[in-house]
Amino acid sequence: MTRSRLIVIVFLISLSDWCFSQYVSNIELLRKIVSESGQAEVAIPEPGRPELDKISQSFSISSVRNDEVRIKLSPFDIDRFIDLRFEFRIIERPGAKGIISRQPLEKVMEWEGYPSYSQYESIMRHYASEYPSICVLDTIGTSIMGRAILVLKISDNCREDEPEPEVFYTSTMHGDETAGFVLMLRLAGYLLENYSSDDRIRKIADNLEIWINPLANPDGTYRDGDYIVSPVRNNAAGYDLNRNFPDPWYPGVIRQKETIDMMRFLTARRFALSANFHSGEEVVNYPWDRWPYDHADKDWFYSISRAWADTVHLHSEKGYMDFLDNGVTNGYSWYTVYGGRQDYVTYQLSGREITVELDTIDFTPEDRLSDLWEYNYRSMLNYIENALYGIHGFVRDAVTGDPVAAMIYINRHDIDNSQVFADSATGFFTRFLEPGAWDLSFIADGYHGTTITDVQVSDFQTTYLEVKINPVLNIADTISRIQPYFYPNPAAGFVKVVLPDYLHGNLNVKIYNSSGMIISDFDDKTISGFPLSLDIRMLVKGSYFVVFRNKATGRTGTGRFIKN
Incomplete structure (x- = not known):
């Protein structure tokens, strides 16, 4: 062996040892960051679509750009990541260094800083108490650590459920993506403060029900206590809440309390229009995230997303929100998300939701918050106003005038649950469509x-x-009865009741559970030949006892049904 070849071999061995040593050093640093900060972000080379989809099933991808895949790692998945021996680099968190100042509440409400959690609660209570005629404070649920997940309802008759479109804005389900948190608080204040003096704001609040949830993951944002110090993406149990919703073709993970509470809230409200605010990039993302094919209303989704970004460009610095298609993307075209909220709302609940990424920095520095507001608040208002447009209407029984929870379907257009439904209590519905002539089936x-x-x-x-x-x-409706007759029984969604003649007219209905507790008490009006329909979808499984009382004569009838 020549001396020169020996030198080369020794060099290669030394280089290999150095590379391995460097890899081990990176792993040690990665573990240290996760241990101290609760998470770390890494970038790996983009592997191609099939492998990217597999990675998305196993880890929480935060972005794909410049031929790299960015992944957020928590203490719960770092070992699994290391075991796969990815080539990676660690991404520094530029927004996380010394940006949180502890300010009095009055200063915080100038919106150039972050509130403490107690200040956040105070701000939300202040809005409700200062504007009681148009604002009410509600709770979606609680986090694992017991923090309230708060939501404001803003509308002219805020304590009533009116037959009008409902709009939902929610932010920071990733606890370290903080810009939307402050922008939502500021938007709520803007709507409330300008309601009496601004015709545009009054029209929005008088004709819509607007719900604003500034902070969907308080445990992630306030993981260190009352102040934001080192927020993390996941909840207190280490789960990414935006990978935790039901997915029709992917079993997903253990459903978290925050997710369950949010699902219950979303199912009860059935929002016509919603948006979910994040950070990490600057782009408006529309469905689907999960599938490669288009939503039936893709053109409408693109139009409203394009309008958001284009309006932003008129009022922002050059280069802001120009990622991908100049600030707009179809979710799947970017990268696949399994168990995301946007697709859950749009597919499972037949809603219409987009995701708005506000800042390339997850943990936005305080001195940038006012800029982001200036760039985006017009688009926030414009997007809400989309709920004023399209087709609005009521579906009613042609005989009784009662509301009917009909499906509104467009033949040769609707696919993948893109149809909408009329509200069971009022018959009201909203359908957003691109301009044109449409045939609607009910x-x-x-x-x-x-x-x-x-x-x-x-x-x-x-x-x-x-x-x-x-x-x-139905033939069952024409048979004379002595006592109320329930069918189908057992039932899951609706149960019909054929009433004897002496119970027709103005009627009071009380439904009792098996413990004898009244769970529903309402008045209705019935006529002979048409059964009374009871909506039992929200009841738990079990046996129920019903008492019907004719309000004019006082005569009563009873019966039982089973919810399965």
């Missing part, structure tokens, strides 16, 4: 289907419909 159990053709939709206009659909007469 379908409900126990009713003849009805189609209304050539319904015109125009930009920034509202089309109103009053739809009456005819019930299908």
Whole structure:
């Protein structure tokens, strides 16, 4: 062996040892960061789509850009990441160094800093007490650590459920993505403070029900106590809440308390329009995140997303929100998200939700918050106003005038749960569509289907419909009864009740559970030949006892049904 070849071999061995030593050093540093900060962000080379999808199933991807995949690692998945021996580099958190100042509440409400958690609660209570006629404070649920997940409802009759579109803004389900938290607080204040003096704001609040949840993951944001010091993406149990919602084709993970509470809230409200605020990039993301094919209303989704970014560009510094398609992307085209909230709302609940990424820095420095507000607040208002447009209407029983929870379906257009539903309590519905002529079909159990053709939709206009659909007469409804007759029984969604003649007219209905507790007490009006329909979807499984009382005569009838 020549001397030169020996030197090369020794050099290569030394280089290999150095590389391995450097890799071990990086792992030690990675573990140290996760131990001290609760998480770390790493970048790995982009491996191609099939492998990227597999990585997305195992780890929490925060972005894909410049041929790199960025991953947030927590104490719960760092060992699994290391075992896979990815080539990686550690990403420093530029926003996390000394940006939190402890300021009095009055200074915090100038919106150039972050509140403590107790100040956040005070601000939310202040809004509700200062503007009681148009604002009410509610709770979606609580976090694992017992912190309230607060939400404000802003509307002209805020203590009533009116038949009008509901809009939901929510932020910071990733606890370290903090810009939206402050922007949502500021937006709520802006709406409330300007309601009496600004015709535009008054129109929004008078015709919509606006719900604002500034902080969806308080345990992640305030992991260190009352002040934001070192926030993390995940909840206190180490789960990414935006990978924790039901996915039709992916089993997902153990559902977290915050997710369960949010799902219950979303299911009860059935928002017509919503947006979910994040940071890490600057882009507006529309469905689907999970699938490579288009949503039926892709053009409408793109239009409202494009409008957000284009409006931002008129009022922001050069280079802000120009990622991907100049600030807009289809979710799947960027990277796959399994168990995301955007697709859950849009697919499972037939809602319409986008995701707005506000800042390339997750943990936005305080001195940048005012800039982000100036860039985005007009788009926030414009987006809410989308709920004023499209097709608004009511679906009612043609005989009784009662509301009907009909499905509103567009043939040869709707796919993958893109249809919408009328509200069971009021019959109200909203359908957002691109301009054009549309044929809408109205379908409900126990009713003849009805189609209304050539319904015109125009930009920034509202089309109103009053739809009456005819019930299908059931033979069971025509049989004379001595006592109330329930069918189907057992039932899961709705149970119909054929009443004897002496109970027709103005009626009081009380439903008792098996413990004898009244769980529902309401008045209704019935006529002979048409059964009373009871919506039992929200009841837990079990046996129920029902008392019907004719309010004019005082006569009563009783019966039982089983919810399965």
